[in-house]
């Protein structure tokens with residue numbers, strides 16, 4: 001039995017055979033509003049494992065260094081072991097979610113520029129929005145590392161936006177995380193799935209992501225299946 005290294009809200013991380021590798025197992029558990037709303041969504045783990053595997057493979061092919069090595073089975077993947085940098089990088093191509101609420105903007109507004117936010121990954125503080133200087137002062141990373149992560153984030157947005165649009169899906173916003181390997185290299189880690197992106201059907205603007213759970217819109221599994229079917 002592989003040793004459990006970490007259990008998060010949606011995934012478990014086990015030690016793999018090789019010291020510098022881990023097995024990431026995707027659960028069906030869904031949480032929202034900083035863990036206040038909880039449920040199990042049938043097949044979510046398997047769907048997110050498939051979707052994230054496809055997207056990380058694509059990003060690797062396009063030159064984005066990331067932790068993904070291979071999909072092992074329905075719910076798990078083999079990844080490079082990293083130490084997660086406690087920052088969430090959020091990209092907003094269209095205004096929605098917390099930004100719409102905080103600044104009283106209409107959801108669906110298209111800004112003239114792409115918006116990059118960073119949040120401090122700390123559950124007991126509710127993952128607060130911070131700025132570059134805070135991140136450095138909190139010793140989360142250096143200014144040079146921030147510049148590298150912003151640059152990768154921008155490239156990732158361009159690649160994903162294009163890939164989704166080919167399948168008539170609008171990439172409204174998304175969150176990514178980076179990690180450091182044993183030798184200090186920064187690579188993309190965690191997952192990219194309908195749990196971590198807002199994805200709208202181009203024609204109908206129907207929500208095909210976790211907002212169906214957050215906002216009690218129903219047909220959550222169907223929406224995730226739709227995303228998988230279009231991108232695979």
Ligand code: UDP
Pocket residue numbers: 088090096097098099127173174175195196197198210
């Ligand atoms: N997001 C995420 N995990 C988080 C916070 C945000 O995956 O802890 C994703 C979220 O699904 C959306 C984007 O990042 O695609 C922007 O989220 P937002 O700041 O609008 O917050 P939310 O509406 O999730 O509270």
